[in-house]
Amino acid sequence: MDTQRREGGLWQMIWAFDLITLIFLVITAIISLQTKDLLSAAMIFGVYSFLMCLLWAGMAAVDVAFTESAVGAGVSAVFLIATVLRTTRRSSD
């Protein structure tokens, strides 16, 4: 059973992977909230959801990861784009 545990080196790699993904997560969150174009805000929010999905796959929560990739990056991005197309694309802030 010990062979199925993650080895020490791999665990260190996942630690570094988590840190890099979290930094990109903060960057995408800030960009998606600061951009004035709502369509690009929706697309960058999709990138944010995808990064979140990667993070959950690294945390051994595979079920949460593919639910997020289907529902978060897929459906909610579609909802946001549909709203942007039916209303207006510009945002004041």
Add this chain to the structure above:
Amino acid sequence: MELLEALSAKFNYWIYVIIMMIGLYAMISKNNLVKKLIGMSIFQTAIILFYVSIGVKEGDTIPILYHDQVHPSHGDSHHGADTGHGEDHHPSHEEIVANLHIEPDDFANPLPHVLMLTAIVVGVATLGVGLALTQKIYRDFGSIEENEILESIKSAK
């Protein structure tokens, strides 16, 4: 030095708090309704991320049993003996349970995963309702900026 250690040892929790505060800031201070809803989604995913990260253990793997954990291998002459006397080598359910050797520390805790799976779906439903309300507001007021909507409500009175 102690402060630096406290910051670096739990760096992921600090980043979750930062993401959560970004979402809260957007919900409070943004004027655009779509931006407010994006902020709400970011807030929700930060909380879900915190809960999922509670279930992680050092050196764990995904919470799924492997085949040889449930059916431990008996030896090389397994198949030859099987064809000899057929019904002998069908272990009952109780035998399988008695032979299980599962170390819970090897697996991530699946309980927060299941709870947060529900929270993700509820979050998308909330976002959908909010965006539907935004479309309705745009049809009635011609704007999705909060200050302009408040202006037109005041001037209509």
